[in-house]
Amino acid sequence: MEKTNIAIVGMGTVGTGVARLLLDHGDRTSRHAGRILWLKKAVVRDLSKPRDIDLPDGVVTDSIADVINDPEITVVVQLIGGLEPARTIMLDLMAAGKDIVTANKALLAQHGPELFNRARELGRTIAFEASVAGGIPIIANISQCLSANQIVSLEGILNGTSNFIVTQMDERSASYDDVVRQAQKLGYAEADPAMDVDGSDAAQKLAILAHLAFGATVDWNDIPRVGIDGLAADDLRYARQLGYRIKLLGVAKLAEDGLELSVGPTLVKIGTPLAEVRDAFNAIRVIGDAVGPVFYHGLGAGQMPTASAVVADLIDTAVGRTRLTFQTLEYFSIDQPPRVKLRDADTLVGRYYFRLPVSNHPGTLASIATVLAKHGISIASVIQHESPGDDNEADVTIDPVTLVVMTHAATAGAARKATDEIESLSTVTGPVVRLQVKD
Amino acid sequence: MEKTNIAIVGMGTVGTGVARLLLDHGDRTSRHAGRILWLKKAVVRDLSKPRDIDLPDGVVTDSIADVINDPEITVVVQLIGGLEPARTIMLDLMAAGKDIVTANKALLAQHGPELFNRARELGRTIAFEASVAGGIPIIANISQCLSANQIVSLEGILNGTSNFIVTQMDERSASYDDVVRQAQKLGYAEADPAMDVDGSDAAQKLAILAHLAFGATVDWNDIPRVGIDGLAADDLRYARQLGYRIKLLGVAKLAEDGLELSVGPTLVKIGTPLAEVRDAFNAIRVIGDAVGPVFYHGLGAGQMPTASAVVADLIDTAVGRTRLTFQTLEYFSIDQPPRVKLRDADTLVGRYYFRLPVSNHPGTLASIATVLAKHGISIASVIQHESPGDDNEADVTIDPVTLVVMTHAATAGAARKATDEIESLSTVTGPVVRLQVKD
Known part of the structure; x- marks a missing residue:
């Protein structure tokens, strides 16, 4: 059986999960990829840091050059967060002939056009299922499974941290500050959860989805957004009295005069599917003009759900599907004008x-x-x-x-x-x- | 732009929907396929029958030979129901070099191994997203999007007709016979709804999903099944008193000693997602060992939802993704032993x-x-x-x-x-x- 040599750059929670799937379930991945997915290198920042996983001898390195200069490695899982050095590393990896799989939504929302155009120039691909909604395969569903449709609207709970906080405030009548502390203890919220709770993370994900679904090219900073950081327990209680729950909803809706985009705490009728999405789950309701409403619900974050999305991308890249999709759809193409305008x-x-x-x-x-x-x-x-x-x-x-x-x-x-x-x-x-x- | 010439065999409800998407939305399909999807022929049984759609001159024919003998037609949407002549026509089309897109779940559940092996011998592909759960893209989700997972269980409401009947009996306290008549009037049920209400249709779909998710090769007749045709209004009422609704559930669950498969009316706790699936909707809850639970909900039947699945398959086939998936996964391969046994x-x-x-x-x-x-x-x-x-x-x-x-x-x-x-x-x-x- 042929072999695809893979490197993981960034061995945090998700990287460890990806390594686990590759090392422990090679039978499964090779059956689905038609070839062996071989973990050749794992790049870490600090070699001395203890890890949750035993990697085979010679796999761990603290030098990205070990990946860049190894022509046998053809696909790299890029899991470094933030904008820099993630952007430069991705450009270097592509220049060295590597196809990319990434979960970095901030990077794509900020530098998507540059990175995707560069990938096309170099004949490389970028797969990014894990960048939005964790284990829910919404990227593939919009780009491929629902491709016969004009997407008419898309509404989603896209930030698991916010949803966990809001659910706990609602169900336990706890204060915002108490729940944030609890979320940090449970690992649902970062030490600095600002990007999660102020709506930025959801806006970045919405910008990516809006590009795929509507051909919108939008700076995520331009999406009107309100976070849950100002939400009071009172509002959750009054909403409930009125028959609603409050959810941090990202909305993209197509109208005659353009695309509506927004992120904000929203009253959602109790009993409807989005209202019942609890804790760290994500959910997305897509309406297509042919298929009608399709609802997706799953874990929006976490080690193995995100690793599931990364490894699905690895399999697609190894099989060759990613290349076909990437060449056809021309994501974030600078040459293609956006197909819709944002509404005022x-x-x-x-x-x-x-x-x-x-x-x-x-x-x-x-x-x-x-x-x-x-x-x-x-x-x-x-x-x-x-x-x-x-x-x-x-x-x-x-x-x-x-x-x-x-x-x-x-x-x-x-x-x-x-x-x-x-x-x-x-x-x-x-x-x-x-x-x-x-x- | 290159062109893929397509024929539709069988211009009933779904065929008309597919033709509509191809004729009215060529911009959309060509953008997603990277080539023009050109409807060259539509084969009907009766040329004189009035149709809901204006087809361009020269497209309609009552001769399958016009498709088989036209080497320019490379992909055929095969929408003839039942086993014969659908099976023979599909074999003839593949022998003539056509790739197939079909919605015929009965044919695949009965003759899958023969048809798929023949396709492989001939270097052809069969795409069948529309055969299960209408607009919910469950085939692609299991085969590709969740491919990093061992699916652990799969539970679904797979027959829209049954779900419509049960929902109406429950919500309107109507009798089974009354609701069946109403379903027939509304077009949700066939004149003879036997295969829908006795659980056969759900068992056929479950057999296909069990093959994709678990590598099971199972005769759908061997799946223990009970329909909703014996369901009494009393049971719906008692179930509700106990906090449950009754749904026709198809279940596939992996255990150490094999795969559990069953179809039957099942009490589902009110408030859980499957219990709240109403009318002609379908829903599927998949649990993967990495991704955890993923829930899908959408229209399980109907002209445009099913056409959405067919045209997604057409796009995948034209782009070349279907070929890669088909070659890699070896669906229904006679040479591959089943990976699981059915439990007693x-x-x-x-x-x-x-x-x-x-x-x-x-x-x-x-x-x-x-x-x-x-x-x-x-x-x-x-x-x-x-x-x-x-x-x-x-x-x-x-x-x-x-x-x-x-x-x-x-x-x-x-x-x-x-x-x-x-x-x-x-x-x-x-x-x-x-x-x-x-x-």
Whole structure:
């Protein structure tokens, strides 16, 4: 049987998982690849660091040159995170004739066009299934399995850390800070989880998916995004009273005047599939014009789910499928103009949830309703709890001066302007929380 | 741009959908295939029959010879149902040098080894994404996307007609016969829905998936199967009281001593993803040893979802991916021994639901519990409603002499023997209903 020599650059959690699949399950990978996938080198930063895996003699090295200068190694799993030196290493590896498999979504979201064009110039390929949604094979599904469709919309829970935090806050009524600490202990959140909880990670993944599904070329920084870092336990509780859960949702929707892209905490109706995605799971709902809705649910991160995606890419690359797909689809091609434009964020239409701290005086609701009406926003429902001072003990645990308003459909621009104006009312005693509501 | 000439054999619902995608969306298919997918011929049985689609001049023919003898046509979508003449036509088309795309699961489940071996001899390919689960791309997901995994289990709602019937019976408390008539009116069920409702269709699909996921070579007739045709509204109602819905589930599970395969109406816990699959949707839950659980949900049938799968196969075939996959995986190879054996059905372990019509006498429950205990089956819960004659009016609408028993885990053999013995008790007044309960 023929052999494909492979190197792994970066032996962290995922790299170790990939090595495990290659070393322990060679029968399986060779059956699916039609050739032996042979782990020849594993590049680590620190040779002295203890590892969870026994690698055969001669495999571990701390020199990337051992990979670059070995012409027998034809495929490299590049698992170094961040932008540099990951970018330079990837360019060097491709220049040395290696095909790439990577899980680095930040790198692709930032430097996709440069890296993919360079790969094409050099006759190389980049496979990146593991960069989005961990074990859910959404890249292959959009690029190949659903290729008969114009994708119409794509909504997903793309950041497992955020979803874990939100689920735990919701189910245990715990505070944001407590849950973040717990997530760090369990290994679900980095020591610095900023990119996860501020929506950046989800926006980077959404930018990649939007390119595959819609031909959009978008700087992920341009995607309007709100994280879960400002989410209060109150909002989760009010949402539940209204029949919703709050999820950090990435949305890409095609309309006549362009593509809508956004990332933000969103009220999702309880009982619908996206609302029931718990903890570190990811899920994506894709609607194609032929296939209709297709829903995917799986582990969005973790050692072996991500390694599963990396090794599937290794098999595809070894079989030759990646080359055919890569040549045909021309991902991130600088020569191809984007097929869609982004819509002006202010024109996006959706329903909104407002939580307002108000003074408990006659006319408060009227003044707020007047501002909303002025901006063409009509109210769908209101929760206003009586103050405990009203001798009503039923709701004493709930902030007596909180008003929650659910609206009918309105543009984001109108909602934003209304929020500013409402915050300037004398009856409103603090900042307004505004969240999107999924249709 | 190069061109791949295509023929469709069989212009029913799905064939018309495929033609529509090829004719109306040539820009999309050529972008994804890197070449033009050109519909050159469409073979129909009756030229005079009115059609829902305007085909260009010269495309329609009633002669398969127009396809077989045209060397420019290299890929044929074979959409004739049933076993013959579908099998002979497929063999003739392959002998004439055509690659095949098909949705005919009955043909593959029955004649897979013969057809696939012949394809390999002739250097041809067979793509069959549309044969299982309609728009859900489960074939590609198991064969490629999850190829780093040993699939551990696979559970699915694979027959949309049955799921539609069961959902409607459950939600509208309608009788089986009423709902079948409604399903026929809506086009969800054939005039003769026997293969759908007796579990045969699901067993054929499960046989194909079991081959891909586990390397099992199994005659679909050997899969223990029960349909929904004997399901009573009572069982749906009792299941709901116990916190379950009943779904026609196809299950393939790997154990040390072999592969468990079965199709049957199964109690699935309300709130779990499979329980919430409604109407004509299909869903499949796959567990891989690396990726963990992955859940897929989508339309299991219908014109455009199925056409979506067919055209994805056409694109894969035109790009060349199908050839690589086909050569590597050696589906249904006569030369390759099956990688797993089927477990003896009697040894399968699961929980059971029993519904028993009993006489309302002291000792009835004791006699039944004794039989169960004798076979090592322990009782988890019981529903026994008092008779209206007991002056208790709370449950007068419920059959007064019905006993429902949920058991803990037991072997299928023990459950079967216990059933036989219970039915012979004098206190049991009619046949016992026995259904599986999903863990």
